[in-house]
Amino acid sequence: MTRKQKRLSVIAGGLAFLGAATGLTFYALGQKASYFYMPADLTTASVQPGQRIRLGGLVEKGTIQRGQGATVAFSVTDTHKSVKVTYTGILPDLFREEQGVITEGTFGPDGTFVADSVLAKHDERYMPKEVADGLKAKGVWQESKSE
C-alpha cells in the first residue's frame, strides 16, 4: 500500500467506526427513550401494554392504599382523568397526597400502570418540571402551588 492508500484506509476505518456509533445512538434513542404522558394524554396517545413510559401528575387524594407487604396502590391524576398505579418498593420521602409525582413503568394487561420507579419533587418548593408544565398546559395550574 502506498502512503496515500494507508492514510485513506485509516480515515475510512475511523469514519466507519463513527458511522456505527451514530447508527447505534439513533437506534437506541428510538428504542430506549421513554415518553412522558399525563393521564388525559393517554386517551389520544396509543401506548402499547409493555411499552415503557413516564406517567406524571398529582397523587389523587384518598387513593393511597398500602396493601400486603411493600406494594402500594394509588391514582395519578391531572384533574381531568386519573390512572391507577401500583408500585412495590420504598416511596420517595416527599410522596404525599396531592403532590406532583413522576412514575416510570409499563401498563399491565388489566390497564393498571405498574411503576418500577416513583419520583417526587426534590424539596417542598418545586414540582417536577414536566408535571408543572403539563398542569399549566391543561389549565389547572394554580400559581400558589409553585411557592
Place this chain on the structure above:
Amino acid sequence: MVETGHFALVLAFALSLVQTIVPLFGARLNNQRLMAVGGPVAVTGFALTALSFVALASAYASSDFSVASVWENSHSLQPLIYKITGTWGNHEGSMLLWVLILTFFGALVAAFGSNLPATLRANVLAVQGAIGAAFFLFILATSNPFIRLNPAPIEGRDLNPILQDLGLAIHPPFLYLGYVGFSICFSFSVAALIEGRIDASWARWVRPWTLVAWMFLTGGIAMGSYWAYYELGWGGFWFWDPVENASFMPWLAGTALLHSAIVMEKRSALKIWTLLLAILTFSLSLLGTFLVRSGVLTSVHAFATDPTRGVFILCILTLFIGGSLALFALRASRLTAGGLFHPISREGALVLNNLFLTTATATVLVGTLYPLAVEAFSADKISVGAPFFNLTFGPLMVPLLVIVPFGPLLAWKRGDVFAVAQRLMMAFAAALLATLVTALFIDGASVFAALGVGLAVWLILGALTDLAVKSGFGNVAAGIMVRRLLGLPRSVFGTAFAHLGLGLTTLGIVGTLCFGTEKILSMHAGETVELSGHTLRFVGLYPAQGPNYSEDRGRFELIGVSGSAIGEISSAKRFYPVRQMTTTESGIRTMGLSQLYISLGDEGNDGSVVVRLWWKPLVTLIWGGGLVMMAGAAMSLMDRRLRVGAPARRRKQASAVPSAGLP
C-alpha cells in the same frame, strides 16, 4: 463585612476587565510593561474574590439573616459545619465558589508561569480574565449573593436537608476544581491560536493543568456518586441523570485530552487535535454549568429556576464556545502539522483511545441534550435513561477497556503487537481463569458477569504487568528489579495506577450489578430476614432528636453464625420541621470490600415498616478505584519533567529567552 465582600466582588470584576484587555494589547504590541500587568492583576483579583467569598462564608457562619441568600439557605440551629458548607449549597454561593476557583487558577498561572514566554503568558491571563469577567458579571447581574433584606428576618429557611451532609464539603469544591481547572487548558489553547504558534513545549505546560483538573474532577465525581449512593437511599451509584452526565462529559473529554497531550509532548504530533480537545473539554464544563445552573433540568442541583440566569449563561456559553471554535477555524491551518507515525505504535494506541473516548462523550452528549431538543421542537416530552446509555456507552467502553493494557507497553513510532501480547500472556491467562472460575463456581453468574470479572482482572493485571515489564521482571535478579522499579519515572507509576484504578472501578461495578441482591419487605419488630447469607433482625423503631430535626431510627442487628448479635446497623427517617421535609438516612455496614445497605420506608398501619435491603458485593471498589486513579494523577504530577518551578538552571534559561529572543 458583607458590604466589604460585595465591594470586593465588584472590584474583582473591574480588575478582570483590566486583566482581559491590557495584557492582550501588550502581547499584540509586544510591550513588556503592558504584558506584565496581567500577573499582579490576576493575583489581586484572586485576593479580592477570596475576600468576597470569606465575607459570604462568615455571613453564613454567623447566621446573618439580613443577607437574602443566608436567609433562604441557612438556619440558626444548623451545626456549624453545615452553616459553612451551606455557603456554596445554593445557586449564588456556588457561582461565587466557581469564580473563586477560576481566579485561583489564574493566580497560579501568574505565580508559577514565570518560565512561560511572555506573550503566551499574557494571552493566557487575558483569556482567563475574559472568562472571569463574564462570570463576575453574571453573578453581579443575576445572582448576587450579597443582596440584603430589610427588615432582617429572625430565622432562616434552612439548608435543603439532603445537602446537610459532609458530602457538600467535598463534592462541589472538587468538582469545580476539575471543571474550572480545564479553563486553564482552554486559555492556553486560545492563547496559542491568538499567537498562531504551538509546539511540544506548549503541551508540557498544559499537561500538569490537565492532570490537576482531571484529578479533582475524578475525585468530585466519585464523591458525588458515593454521596448520592448513601444519601438518597436508592442504593444506586450512578443514575445517568443529566446532571451527572454534565460532570461526566468533561471527564471523558478530559481523559482524552490527557492522553493526546502525551502524544503531543513526546512526539509533537496531534497538535491541532489536542488544542481542539482542550477547547471542547472546557466547553463541556461550561455546558455542564449551564445545564445545572440554568434550571432547564429538574434535579437536586437546580436550586432556583430563574429564566434570566439561563439566558445569561447561554450567552456566555455561546460567546466562549462559538468564539473559540471560530478562532480555531480561522487559525488552525496556520499551525504546523505534527509528525507522522505508524498506526501500530503507542501514538496509534492513544489515537484509538481518543477515538473511543470522544465518541463516548458524543453519545452521552446526545443522550443528555436529546430530550431538551425534542421538548423544544415538539410537544413531546421524553426521558433518556439508563437503557439508552447501557446500549450506546457500554459497547464503546468495553473494547476500549480491552485495549487499555496494550497501550503503555507499545513502543513509540512503531510497535510490535505480538511482542506486547506475549508480555500480557500471564495477565490474559489469569483473566481467562477468573472468567471460568466465575462462570463455573459462582451461583447465578451470567455469561456477562463472568466476562465482566475477566475484563476487570485483565485491566488490573495489565496495569501491574506494565510495571513488571518496565522493571525487568523475569530478566534480572530480584534486587536489581526492585531498584529498577523504584527508579522508574513517576509518570510510569501514574499511568499504571490510573489504569489499575480503572480496573478496580470496573470490578466494583461488575460485582455490584451482577452479584448484588435485593429484598423489599415489610417487617415487624423482632422479625429476622436473610440476604445473601447475612441474617438481620429488626430490633424496632426508636425516636430520637437531632439539632434541627427529629428522627425515627430503625435498628437492625446483624446475627452471627452462633445466633448472637455481632453488629448493629441503623437506618432512619428524618424530619426537618423548618422545610417540612423528610429524608432517609440509609444504614450501611462495610464488610471487607462489600456493603450491606438498609433503607427504611413507610410505617404501615399495623406497626410494620417497609424495609429495603441490599447486599452490594465489592461496591466500595467503585469509589476506591476513583481514589487510585487520583493517586495515579498525583504521581504523574510529581514526575520530574512536570514539577512546577523545577530546576533553577532551567528557569534561568527560560526567563532569558524572551529578553534574548525578542527585540
